[in-house]
Amino acid sequence: MQLHEQPIFPRGFLCASRNCGLKPTGNDLSVFYSEVPATAAAVFTRNRFPGAPIVVGRDIIRKGRLRAVVVNSKVSNVGTGEEGIVNAQRMGIAASVELEVPADEVLMSSTGVIGRRLPIELIEAGLLGIRDTLVDEPLVGAEGIMTTDTQPKAVSLPVGDSVITLVGKGAGMIEPNMATMLVYIFTDAELDAATLDRMLRAAVEDSFNMLSVDTDTSTSDTCAILANGLAGPVDEEEFLAGLRAGCIRMTEMLARDGEGATKLLRGTVQGAPGREAARRVAKAIINSPLVKTMAFGADPNIGRILMAVGKCFEVEQDPQRISVWINDRLLFKRGCKTDYDEEALREELRGDPIDIRVDMGMGDGEATAYGCDLTHGYVDENAAYYSS
């Protein structure tokens, strides 16, 4: 699947971004807008303590239609009680008035610190006149939704006559489960809401749901797709393949830019006793702090990979059948260390990405999980995030 070199929007989509005073500098408020009605689907965090925008958003998406998405960073509007719900609704209404679209076709997201009141007055004031600044550059909208991300993230790819564009943010508190941090997907393909929903869930399953920066599941995860139909019908199979490829690419971008990360870590498990087992083990590998620090230190302490597989107690396995590769170099063959070149492996581990592959020799279950290394940067950012 060939990506566009620079992300572009599908026909009829625009965005804008500005600073409304939530952050001292940098954009903290974005809107994404479809010039014509669009079908839509969304998946949200499974965290049992969801933010107010999630509670409101679950209701809004039922209609299967969206015209706009409004997002602020810095304050997440989580743990804010009844006032938080009202503020989420006010945010959607303010955007709908400014963009002249129905209030129940605006999805809102907030990302940032938990437990602080949302400064809704700043957001309402910030939305005034934002319509005049709409542009067709996805990276502009991507900028306003960043928290600890080091760069705005957008990616687009062609599918037949249509385009799929993903705009996302990630960084920390990321092990999505059913969704990711914030990812918005725009397409001019013509697809009904039920089809969109089915395809979104299928694509998310193999991408964002296999992403983990730190095993912590955000209270604000949202992944929404809007299809405005301007490119007409598409081949559904082809579209799903493109959507999945785009989601995996965005997943890798989010993992690679995890808090403090210096490299992308991919864990692939083959020969597992079933697909769920493969997913479980692949996640255990990329989530292991010892595997993650090994990747950071480029220190070939490969026993940690066996440990990570073995700690999945509930997965049927046999140590004598497990083989392990890093970047296609065979390190363990059916439970025993091979005679690999340690210096060459150390060199390999200095690179980016690092691909860990495990063949369990038990069945045909297969899965890939996406993570990053664990570094001083992660500790730094999270030891003082709140106050910064």
Added chain:
Amino acid sequence: MQLHEQPIFPRGFLCASRNCGLKPTGNDLSVFYSEVPATAAAVFTRNRFPGAPIVVGRDIIRKGRLRAVVVNSKVSNVGTGEEGIVNAQRMGIAASVELEVPADEVLMSSTGVIGRRLPIELIEAGLLGIRDTLVDEPLVGAEGIMTTDTQPKAVSLPVGDSVITLVGKGAGMIEPNMATMLVYIFTDAELDAATLDRMLRAAVEDSFNMLSVDTDTSTSDTCAILANGLAGPVDEEEFLAGLRAGCIRMTEMLARDGEGATKLLRGTVQGAPGREAARRVAKAIINSPLVKTMAFGADPNIGRILMAVGKCFEVEQDPQRISVWINDRLLFKRGCKTDYDEEALREELRGDPIDIRVDMGMGDGEATAYGCDLTHGYVDENAAYYSS
């Protein structure tokens, strides 16, 4: 339960420790020895890729009798195939010859790097004459089993006329599940093997099984108890209470000395819908990298605690019923932030230990989990452990 100020051995137990050449400096080989026959029980790692000493040890403990324990550090004898099994057996035989005890009454443990051949010749040579160096100081034996621990760990307490002494090591790759890293418990109480086994499992459940330094489960976890009966019978209820208290104290010592840790983190959950739910949520709190870095940075980003509770999807909960305390300071009351003094809380977080308490308001399930903060030290130690 009053602990001894300095750890002492129960009657009839001795230990020795020396450098046999596995490490460049520092002791790397220990033996623990009972002068008379002792009943015994043990629990081992649930990691599905267990070390050779675990495979051999499971067999040995079936008899319910031990006279000695022999332990080396630096190399763990894991992922070493058939040769590893033979080397574990050789290690036990060498100790049994030196100490003149039956070979099938010697438990062996190895801790350190995974996937390297055990230098059994160094261990066999190191055991020669070690009997002449036996002393009744538990801390001497504790020293030879250290890996990245910063200090040897032993604790003892009286129960009636008997004494319970625990010697342990921890540091990294610690989320035991059914056992801990290496903990050996010695007592002169008179208890049969079946009773010992039952009590050990009960005590471990509330202590080592609630410990997590980094969610990684070692391939070598072992917790064994030896009772030589020299103090005669004891009150079983009183003994279990003492054993549990001793195990919790050792758990706290292991957590506090987790790799890179600067403080002990205790997570207590009350009002959970059942005991298993309480254990699950308490572990999620102390395992969350974001909670751990908050503890390190003394940055009162308390929304992370709600996030950690909420990410236990499978636990029935209601955000509107959750209250949260740190060191008895109420921060969230039924889902909403209280008007607490942020500066005072920041001061509190600078201390050690940090007690996080959550009342879920759902039932009467209760549990406490033990962890530590996540620091630069953890990243440093694990980015280059193998080569060091």
